[in-house]
Amino acid sequence: MKFNDECRACLYNSQLKKVAKAKDGDGYELFKQGVKQLCDNPPDDYCAPLLARDINLLHRDIFGGIIDYSAEKSLFNRRLLSLEPELYALITSAPDPLAEALKYATAANYIDFARLSDLSGDSIETVMSAARRASVDCAVLSSFKRRLAGAGALCVLHDNCGEIVLDKILIRVILACYPKISVTSVVRGKPVINDVTLTDAEEVGLGGFARVIPNGTDVPGTYLKEISKETLDAMRGADVLLSKGLGNLETLYGEGFNAFYAFTCKCAHIAEQFGVPLWSAAFIEEKAV
Numbered sequence: 001m002k003f004n005d006e007c008r009a010c011l012y013n014s015q016l017k018k019v020a021k022a023k024d025g026d027g028y029e030l031f032k033q034g035v036k037q038l039c040d041n042p043p044d045d046y047c048a049p050l051l052a053r054d055i056n057l058l059h060r061d062i063f064g065g066i067i068d069y070s071a072e073k074s075l076f077n078r079r080l081l082s083l084e085p086e087l088y089a090l091i092t093s094a095p096d097p098l099a100e101a102l103k104y105a106t107a108a109n110y111i112d113f114a115r116l117s118d119l120s121g122d123s124i125e126t127v128m129s130a131a132r133r134a135s136v137d138c139a140v141l142s143s144f145k146r147r148l149a150g151a152g153a154l155c156v157l158h159d160n161c162g163e164i165v166l167d168k169i170l171i172r173v174i175l176a177c178y179p180k181i182s183v184t185s186v187v188r189g190k191p192v193i194n195d196v197t198l199t200d201a202e203e204v205g206l207g208g209f210a211r212v213i214p215n216g217t218d219v220p221g222t223y224l225k226e227i228s229k230e231t232l233d234a235m236r237g238a239d240v241l242l243s244k245g246l247g248n249l250e251t252l253y254g255e256g257f258n259a260f261y262a263f264t265c266k267c268a269h270i271a272e273q274f275g276v277p278l279w280s281a282a283f284i285e286e287k288a289v
Helices: 005-020 025-040 048-063 070-092 097-110 123-133 138-149 163-177 198-203 229-237 245-252 268-274
Strands: 153-157 182-187 211-214 240-244 259-264 281-286
Touching (some): 005 025, 005 048, 025 048, 048 245, 070 097, 070 123, 097 163, 097 240, 097 259, 097 281, 153 163, 182 198, 182 229, 245 259
Parallel strands (some): 153 182, 182 211, 240 259
Antiparallel strands (some): 259 281
């Protein structure tokens, strides 16, 4: 999906806020100028996740390391893990556990430090409240269930930390409903923003329910030109492909895959393109022509 003015302003502001909390002096000014140059002059074929990766690399070149979100990642993973037993019981007792699990996993995509740099542990209640208010498109849900019923392999493209715990609950519910399915979970190949890596997946116990593989890149999305062959094979070999979050949507949508996309609509241009309310939990299906 093409880069636009909203993406430019969002990344410029959120990444500078993060760095400004810990850095000052000449290095910060150099970083600020570099981020502005990257935002003002992106290549024609760019999308927001590629720019986010370039900002991360710029930070490494100036300060000797990437922008560090390890504290935020651990905070949200631990907070959501502490709620997992309660949430799993709540979700599985609902009239439609799969729909309920989707509501929570989609609402949890709110935990996004590329879009919202000042999230705190209090944001978890925002996620819970959004999940309780959310609804799942009935037609898309019916299609998802129909595809799962005949599937042998599900591939899930994960996005953010914290959110990954709700993804795990969703996978647990899917396996309970469709026990013949094998699940492959794809995470980022290297740390970037607060996206899930193998380390984070291990922290939340995702490997107990899915085969977890890294996608081989430090792009906060699923950029087909750079992902590993193993990831591409898993995507192509899956009977059902579920993509979580905006980074995966922005890099994958329109690339020829039959896919389901679950995300919190945090951007006005995304809301307009897909006809969903801003800040709503969205669940859409793309059928490749």
